[in-house]
Amino acid sequence: MFRSIEFINMRLLKIILGITAVGIPGFFGIKEIIADPVYFMELFLGGLTRGSIYALIALGYTMVYGIIQLINFAHGEIYMIGAMTALIVASVLGLWGWNSAVIAILAFVFAIVYSCAYGFTVEKIAYKPLRNAPRLSALISAIGMSLFLQNYVMLAQTPNFLPFESLIPDFEFWEPFAHIITAVEMTIIVTTVITMILLGILIKFTKIGKAMRATAQDKVMASLVGINVNNVISTTFVVGSATAAIGGVLIACHVGQINFFIGFLAGLKAFIAAVLGGIGSVPGAVLGSLVLGISESLFTGYFWSEYEDVFAFTILVIILIFRPSGILGKHEISKV
Amino acid sequence: MMLKLTDINTYYGNIHALKGINLEVSEGEIISLIGANGAGKSTTLMTTSGIVPAKRGTVIFKGQDITHVSPDKIVKMGICQVPEGRRIFPYLTVAENLDMGAFLRDDKDKIKDDIDYVYTLFPILADRRNQQGGTLSGGEQQMLAISRALMSKPKVLLLDEPSLGLAPIIVRQIFDIIKKINEEHKTTIFIVEQNANLALKAAHRGYVMENGVITLTDTGENLLSNEDVKKAYLGI
Ligand SMILES: Nc1ncnc2c1ncn2[C@@H]1O[C@H](COP(=O)(O)OP(=O)(O)O)[C@@H](O)[C@H]1O
Numbered sequence A: 001m002f003r004s005i006e007f008i009n010m011r012l013l014k015i016i017l018g019i020t021a022v023g024i025p026g027f028f029g030i031k032e033i034i035a036d037p038v039y040f041m042e043l044f045l046g047g048l049t050r051g052s053i054y055a056l057i058a059l060g061y062t063m064v065y066g067i068i069q070l071i072n073f074a075h076g077e078i079y080m081i082g083a084m085t086a087l088i089v090a091s092v093l094g095l096w097g098w099n100s101a102v103i104a105i106l107a108f109v110f111a112i113v114y115s116c117a118y119g120f121t122v123e124k125i126a127y128k129p130l131r132n133a134p135r136l137s138a139l140i141s142a143i144g145m146s147l148f149l150q151n152y153v154m155l156a157q158t159p160n161f162l163p164f165e166s167l168i169p170d171f172e173f174w175e176p177f178a179h180i181i182t183a184v185e186m187t188i189i190v191t192t193v194i195t196m197i198l199l200g201i202l203i204k205f206t207k208i209g210k211a212m213r214a215t216a217q218d219k220v221m222a223s224l225v226g227i228n229v230n231n232v233i234s235t236t237f238v239v240g241s242a243t244a245a246i247g248g249v250l251i252a253c254h255v256g257q258i259n260f261f262i263g264f265l266a267g268l269k270a271f272i273a274a275v276l277g278g279i280g281s282v283p284g285a286v287l288g289s290l291v292l293g294i295s296e297s298l299f300t301g302y303f304w305s306e307y308e309d310v311f312a313f314t315i316l317v318i319i320l321i322f323r324p325s326g327i328l329g330k331h332e333i334s335k336v
Numbered sequence B: 001m002m003l004k005l006t007d008i009n010t011y012y013g014n015i016h017a018l019k020g021i022n023l024e025v026s027e028g029e030i031i032s033l034i035g036a037n038g039a040g041k042s043t044t045l046m047t048t049s050g051i052v053p054a055k056r057g058t059v060i061f062k063g064q065d066i067t068h069v070s071p072d073k074i075v076k077m078g079i080c081q082v083p084e085g086r087r088i089f090p091y092l093t094v095a096e097n098l099d100m101g102a103f104l105r106d107d108k109d110k111i112k113d114d115i116d117y118v119y120t121l122f123p124i125l126a127d128r129r130n131q132q133g134g135t136l137s138g139g140e141q142q143m144l145a146i147s148r149a150l151m152s153k154p155k156v157l158l159l160d161e162p163s164l165g166l167a168p169i170i171v172r173q174i175f176d177i178i179k180k181i182n183e184e185h186k187t188t189i190f191i192v193e194q195n196a197n198l199a200l201k202a203a204h205r206g207y208v209m210e211n212g213v214i215t216l217t218d219t220g221e222n223l224l225s226n227e228d229v230k231k232a233y234l235g236i
């Protein structure tokens, strides 16, 4: 019965869909861009900002997947905890009347340290005992951890949205830039670029970075050259948590309010971005995030703003159907 | 005694792969373990390396019980394995694969000398140093796998079927290097092979394994002339 699908020429279908998907928005897009280039730039940079945040989170998904083939569904919560920690630190230090630059730095540092501690602990509690269990068990454990952390923060803090005063000083750019990019957006993009460069150096050139790649490629062989695989896995969670925390603090500065639930949607979108780029691939996660962020921004800006989230999920469905290995993915994803 | 396995019993779930193995390797020896496919040769090495620990029995290395020591600590103590199928890190370059071999060392200058040394053992690797491991030919991968193991400066080198799938000329080259390593560095070598003729010729002593038990042990020469071994493994 399922064979009947082969009557539809899949290749032709893909080409037609591809042309439609790129062509129609492309046609209208170019018309709009010519009509109002400033608006386009605004949307584009807004998308880049969004994509940067996705990238900071997506890295954690993709690195963890690369090393233990697990979708760490609690990762969005690590990002949320980063934002929460920054909020708490900034509020307390603000009450004490500290200098705002010192507050900003300390808020970032605490957010990173806390998120790393949570990321590390989540792996030890929820995933390590299931290392040799069927993959579904670890996945369920991940979802459980995600729910636990959300509810824990909700009970420990509040279910309501909390205002988040931006840690980044607001300064105006010169015209015409003032129209299209804000200081916060600029900071987000620059911070993300710096983080990516540092991460690239870590993975490419350092001993632990090479050990991470080796472990991702062959865990048994990694331990046969003397790598402590458990330590490498922990390191991967810690590094991913650190970048997620940076993303969490930055987005909180951008949006101006946070609650216990912000990790859910952001985590899901970043996950989609990671799948889009090819889960397991680090450059893929960055590319997928930027593509998703920018296309989301253009889509909502030119078409239907109320369908913002639907757009991302539609993209997910389309990738899973037509190219499950993503843009840069090496392997077909058969499980999860 | 360098390495001593006593009454080793290893399981994969319900599969009883090693059924009471006794085996000894002295310092500076080349030992060969031969046997048919599925006899339990690879499992013996994996148990020694701590990847699949024995359920019963002990592995003693230089007087220390390492039966339940973790694989990375066993490497640190000086036992390094080149596993079956070589298991080169496919997306790391040749040079990075060698770096990983030296993972537990931090004497940077000496590591550099040792990399130069393995490049003199296998000059082809020097030409390929920036190429990804996965793009090498089978013979080159075996050379890289041995070189990577040498980078940890092992006291005992475990080799699982180094001749598997290689052209005879490459096999000869690799066995010459193995003997050279044994002579020049006094490295103790434990070879597992299906190619019994080659392995027994290179070895000081040999063991024969069938269905998870050791059935025979003697000097390499005596095993080569043993009628049962001839019939079963040498195809004479
Ligand atoms: N990962 C594994 N899971 C289950 N059984 C295994 C596994 N590896 C090996 N075995 C079984 O253990 C026995 C010994 O295998 P092995 O040590 O690989 O033999 P050899 O190296 O001599 O060919 C065989 O019966 C094999 O099927």
Ligand SMILES: [Mg+2]
Residues within 6 Å of the ligand: B038, B041, B042, B043, B084
């Ligand atoms: Mg074998």
